[in-house]
Amino acid sequence: MVSDSSFIGEYLATTSDILVAASISFTVLAFLIRDILWLRSLAILGNLFMAISDVTHDPLPVINFFGHLLIVAINIGHSFYLIMERRRAVLKPREQALREQALGSMDAVTAKRLFLLGQWVWIDEGTTLITQGQKPDRLYALLEGKAFAAARYRKVGELGPGQFVGEMSFLTNDTAGATVVTSERCLCFEWDRELLRQQMDRSKDLNAAVVAALGGDMARKIMSQNMRFVRKQLPARG
Known part of the structure; x- marks a missing residue:
């Protein structure tokens, strides 16, 4: 059996070995x-340790050394951009509230990018947001107020804070399957569908986050x- 001390002595005998081990760990x-x-x-730390390890060699492995420094510089630049x-x-406050209610686990950076693509609007009671059989030009998210969905002149559901309007049509790029009308004055966030889709096509991160939320x-x-259908099918208790 190899003892810990002999293992360290054999494989971490030099400063270069220690630096390489630290780099691999990072x-x-x-x-x-x-x-x-x-x-x-x-x-950054991993490649910096590798660059320092290169300095301990004679002659200096120039390509490896400057390659590690280049990776360090690139990551420093990206880190600065992220910060x-x-x-x-x-x-x-309104954005944070809608993020908590409608955007699930979307991180704050992506959520802010999403909010920069739209605007807040107050919508009066009785306003039709989307119409069945037509392709909407807007996507909505409700923060305050309620709306109802109707298909073939029959009410099929209600919408409230934290819910989207037109998400199915947006995801399928098809016409709306129901008409949605506000049942009271609503505060909504709205996006132009085409603008939002263009930005999603340019960013995989934004695309994945929006698709997950919708x-x-x-x-x-x-x-x-x-669940409503099942409750209607259950026999009434007498």
Whole structure:
């Protein structure tokens, strides 16, 4: 059996060995971190240790040395950009409230990007937001107030704070399956569909976050409809 001291003496005998071991440790840890800023910070440390290890060699492995420094510089630049972006990602009270109610686990940076693409609007009672059989040009998220959905002149559901209007049509790029009308004055956030889609096509992160939020809302609505259907089928208790 090899003792700990002999293992260290054999494999970590020089300063270069220790630096390489530290670099590998930081690199492995980076793959276990979800936060991109911490990931880049660990990548900086890992490559910095490798660059220092290169200096201990004679002659200096020039390509390796400057390659590690280049990776360090790139990650420092990206880290600076992330820090500045996070500082700008301070949500206003209404934005934070809608994020908590409708956007699920979307991070603040992505949520702020999403809010910069739309605007807040007050919508009067009795206003038709989307019409069945037509492709809406707006996507809405309710923060205050209520609305109802109707299909073929029959009420099929109600919408309230934290829910989207037109999400199914947006995800499928098809016409609306129901007409949605406000049942009271509502405070909504609205996006131009085409502008939002263009930005989603340019950013995989934004696309994934928006699809997850809309898909989650749609799934909850379907589950709620199914529960109402089941309750109607149950025999009344006498």
